[in-house]
Amino acid sequence: MEQIEKEIIAILSDVSGVDEQEIKPETDLMKDLDIDSIKAIEIIVAIEKRFKVSIRDEDIPKIATLKDAVQMVTHFLRQKDESSVKH
Amino acid sequence: MSNTEGDRYDAVIIGAGISGLVCGCYLAKAGMKVLIAEQHHQPGGYCTSFKRKGFTFDAAAHSFGSYREGGVFRKAIRDLGIDQRVVIKRYDPIDIIIAPDMRITFWTDQERTIKEVEEAFPNEHRIREFFSFMKTPRPTDIAALRRKTFQDVLDHYFSDKRLKAILAFPVLGNGGLPPSLMSAFTGSKIFTEFIIDGGYYPDGGMQELSNAFAQQFKNFGGTLLLSSLVTRILVDDRRVSGVELKSQGSVYSRYVISNGDARQTFLKLLREVSVDQRLADKLRTMTPSLSMFIIYLGIDDYFDALPQPGSTLWYMPHYDLEELYRVAKMNSAVDLTKYLCRVSPNGNTLLAMSNTSYKDERYWIANKTRLLDDFIETIEKTAIPELSRHIVFKEAATPHTLQRYTLNDEGAAYGWESTREQFLDPELRKPSFLSGLYLTGHWTTFAQGLAGGVYLGYNLSDMIIRRERHGSA
Numbered sequence: 001m002e003q004i005e006k007e008i009i010a011i012l013s014d015v016s017g018v019d020e021q022e023i024k025p026e027t028d029l030m031k032d033l034d035i036d037s038i039k040a041i042e043i044i045v046a047i048e049k050r051f052k053v054s055i056r057d058e059d060i061p062k063i064a065t066l067k068d069a070v071q072m073v074t075h076f077l078r079q080k081d082e083s084s085v086k087h
Numbered sequence: 088m089s090n091t092e093g094d095r096y097d098a099v100i101i102g103a104g105i106s107g108l109v110c111g112c113y114l115a116k117a118g119m120k121v122l123i124a125e126q127h128h129q130p131g132g133y134c135t136s137f138k139r140k141g142f143t144f145d146a147a148a149h150s151f152g153s154y155r156e157g158g159v160f161r162k163a164i165r166d167l168g169i170d171q172r173v174v175i176k177r178y179d180p181i182d183i184i185i186a187p188d189m190r191i192t193f194w195t196d197q198e199r200t201i202k203e204v205e206e207a208f209p210n211e212h213r214i215r216e217f218f219s220f221m222k223t224p225r226p227t228d229i230a231a232l233r234r235k236t237f238q239d240v241l242d243h244y245f246s247d248k249r250l251k252a253i254l255a256f257p258v259l260g261n262g263g264l265p266p267s268l269m270s271a272f273t274g275s276k277i278f279t280e281f282i283i284d285g286g287y288y289p290d291g292g293m294q295e296l297s298n299a300f301a302q303q304f305k306n307f308g309g310t311l312l313l314s315s316l317v318t319r320i321l322v323d324d325r326r327v328s329g330v331e332l333k334s335q336g337s338v339y340s341r342y343v344i345s346n347g348d349a350r351q352t353f354l355k356l357l358r359e360v361s362v363d364q365r366l367a368d369k370l371r372t373m374t375p376s377l378s379m380f381i382i383y384l385g386i387d388d389y390f391d392a393l394p395q396p397g398s399t400l401w402y403m404p405h406y407d408l409e410e411l412y413r414v415a416k417m418n419s420a421v422d423l424t425k426y427l428c429r430v431s432p433n434g435n436t437l438l439a440m441s442n443t444s445y446k447d448e449r450y451w452i453a454n455k456t457r458l459l460d461d462f463i464e465t466i467e468k469t470a471i472p473e474l475s476r477h478i479v480f481k482e483a484a485t486p487h488t489l490q491r492y493t494l495n496d497e498g499a500a501y502g503w504e505s506t507r508e509q510f511l512d513p514e515l516r517k518p519s520f521l522s523g524l525y526l527t528g529h530w531t532t533f534a535q536g537l538a539g540g541v542y543l544g545y546n547l548s549d550m551i552i553r554r555e556r557h558g559s560a
Contacts, residue, residue, distance in 0.1 A: 017549060017550060017553040030225070030226055030227070035226060036226050037224070037226040037227075037229035037230050037272070037276075038511070038533060038534065038542075038546075039226075040226045040227050040229075040230035041230045041233050041272070041511055042511070042513070044230060044233070045511070057231045057232070057233065057234055057235075058231065060227050060230050060231040061225065061227040061228050061231055062227075063227060064227075
């Protein structure tokens with residue numbers, strides 16, 4: 001979880017230009033990091049590439065804070081693990 | 088020219104299109120030493136005007152959007168002090184759409200627009216919801232549209248094919264694609280920024296806006312070289328080191344920002360040796376957007392049949408936008424049955440444009456005069472009776488004219504086609520194989536139109552300024 005958080009912070013920092021140290025779990029991506037729609041897609045695409053997960057489009061509006069993003073990636077990674085065990 | 092301190096810049100920007108100007112202004116304002124090299128003799132790219140026989144004509148861009156409180160154009164204009172140099176007004180109505188069996192008007196008062204659309208389509212119950220979503224979408228809601236087309240968005244809200252076509256028609260005109268091919272993201276952005284928040288115009292013509300950016304750029308200490316074609320981007324061990332100018336020799340810089348077209352930037356200016364092969368192959372298969380056939384008319388006097396000065400009139404001959412696109416793209420002859428036209432705010436010129444493909448230059452040489460007259464006749468028959476009796480000057484621009492003045496590949500009016508497949512490719516904005524090279528403007532696949540160019544120019548300057556502060560160029 002900590003590793004996932006760290007890597008998502010790096011992506012958020014890269015796209016928003018805000019220092020990594022300033023990004024906390026409760027940080028609101030739109031209000032605090034000034035994430036607009038183009039940056040939101042850049043972040044989603046970077047997360048998908050880094051963690052090799054596919055984020056469903058209908059889940060994107062549910063991401064408001066760093067914590068939401070970490071939970072979503074953790075959830076998808078767990079799903080991926082479970083499905084790979086089954087196969 | 089010798090390699091002296093005078094030829095050394097922090098950043099060189101290729102092209103003084105609106106995106107390059109905005110980026111240059113912000114970088115120079117932040118204290119960087121910036122050169123903008125523009126091949127044309129005036130700044131602005133598609134945002135320029137020209138004078139003939141006492142008339143001032145906007146060359147291509149003829150109004151702009153995103154100037155509401157919180158809009159990106161307003162931000163740049165305020166941040167850079169442009170509003171002290173040019174007076175910006177909004178014209179009402181913004182757009183008038185002439186459909187086969189009705190007329191729909193987009194007013195600056197959105198409530199009035201919604202009521203008008205609701206009255207025309209009493210069986211559609213989500214009109215208000217659609218406008219509300221388009222007016223203030225949450226960034227993540229728009230991001231969630233990344234795999235959808237604009238048709239998907241319209242189908243989600245509406246069932247009447249005519250309503251969907253009417254709403255998509257100015258998106259086709261402002262973005263060059265019908266709803267089934269237009270990415271939902273770009274289609275929605277066009278609707279929000281150009282249509283709902285459109286209709287702004289600088290006093291004196293579009294050139295005044297570009298001139299104001301150019302003047303402020305110089306006031307911030309920037310160097311603007313006009314009539315200066317960049318012939319090469321210089322590379323030193325996988326990072327850029329400057330550019331070569333056709334007549335002034337080499338200048339050196341840590342950043343090179345191309346506001347030009349992507350194929351020329353990567354395949355011509357960089358020379359293929361330094362370009363990533365996969366990117367080079369991709370660039371060859373990507374599709375540029377449609378171009379335009381444009382006519383410029385000088386009018387003796389304002390007469391009643393003319394549309395309201397400053398409003399854009401859109402004529403759609405039928406409701407099948409896919410067919411209109413197919414004809415514009417594929418037909419060997421130019422089809423002028425769908426068009427937009429606009430009387431300048433001072434009331435003495437009329438600009439009309441219709442999408443078309445590039446075609447061979449010989450075609451245009453042989454047909455330009457006939458097409459100009461055909462276009463006038465079409466407008467006269469469909470929207471403005473007796474137009475031809477009031478014309479005292481007429482001229483036309485073909486896709487080749489647009490290419491000659493702006494160097495946009497194939498005279499493309501909107502950069503790459505904004506399909507889902509050609510959307511948001513980071514390599515076309517900040518290529519990973521070469522440090523210090525960035526692109527801005529409508530060939531990046533990130534945004535299009537004047538508002539898109541301004542957004543990208545600002546955004547890139549912000550990225551570079553932050554990088555500079557952290558000491559990693």
